[in-house]
Amino acid sequence: MEKNNELYIPVPVDIDTVKSKFLFGLTLRQIVCFGIGIGLGLTVYFLCKGLLGDSIAGIFMMFIMLPAFFFSVYEQHGEPLEDIIRRIWKAQKKLPMRPYQTINTGGITDGCNRTARKNHRKNSQKTGT
Numbered sequence: 001m002e003k004n005n006e007l008y009i010p011v012p013v014d015i016d017t018v019k020s021k022f023l024f025g026l027t028l029r030q031i032v033c034f035g036i037g038i039g040l041g042l043t044v045y046f047l048c049k050g051l052l053g054d055s056i057a058g059i060f061m062m063f064i065m066l067p068a069f070f071f072s073v074y075e076q077h078g079e080p081l082e083d084i085i086r087r088i089w090k091a092q093k094k095l096p097m098r099p100y101q102t103i104n105t106g107g108i109t110d111g112c113n114r115t116a117r118k119n120h121r122k123n124s125q126k127t128g129t
Helices: 028-052 054-073 081-093 114-127
Strands: none
Touching: 028 054, 054 081
């Protein structure tokens, strides 16, 4: 049988979206964040275990570990979570632009510009239109 080359469709591979796996199928970023989360969580657990008991210390450990795990896993459109937070922070800090506003002297308003309507009525009564 002869191989038919017409059925072959080349699929382009975007190199930017391919992430190199470092260990156990995880990226280096994920391993570092998991390590930080585990280190902080276990430290909090062992420090709080004697004072608060096992169950409360375990809850505190989970709350300390969850942000680190979330930073390692979450991505939106290829951007990690800290870039998304940094972009939101910059947008919140930036002062809003004040739009240029004019007085509508054409007389067609939606009730928000009363002085323009009064002026239009006065002008139309003077001219007789």
